[in-house]
Amino acid sequence: AQRVTQPEKLLSVFKGAPVELKCNYSYSGSPELFWYVQYSRQRLQLLLRHISRESIKGFTADLNKGETSFHLKKPFAQEEDSAMYYCAWAPSGSARQLTFGSGTQLTVLP
């Protein structure tokens, strides 16, 4: 079965420190990968998708097919980045049936 694994349930970093949220997937084809974020008391929202190759709020994520990873990175974390982050996967060519990881709760300490 296709899976998305986020090995860290909780991650704490200090403000200004680099942050990396890990995501690994298992799929034999070419998937579409996404990062979703849920801030406190807000709804789940798309942060970025790998095909866009863009940086949102200072976050980037690179698809590494060799390591089957799609880690989310930011060089200097801010307190407002504290949130729940979900990595998600969909079959190539559509974003129909998303498969989510179990999420990583990021806390950025002052």
Place this chain on the structure above:
Amino acid sequence: NAGVMQNPRHLVRRRGQEARLRCSPMKGHSHVYWYRQLPEEGLKFMVYLQKENIIDESGMPKERFSAEFPKEGPSILRIQQVVRGDSAAYFCASSPRNEQFFGPGTRLTVL
């Protein structure tokens, strides 16, 4: 555009009762998706619908669960004869084509 609306936000049912969860997609969106999130887990896909059609229900339990998206009105996720294991957060998302926009979820508690 108010975004995807779900109601109720919280629903309490006793074992054996029926639960009806509603989802109103964003204006202009014709695709609706339902996901379930059990405690400590990620969202799990349940069903994908377009107006009056079920496109993919591969994530739906075979019994007691059904979904519809009528020509008029919201999409409905219906759970008959609820059991404690149905307690979860149920999220709806809508999309015009690809990107999915999520609602705030309905938290179902089965006593």
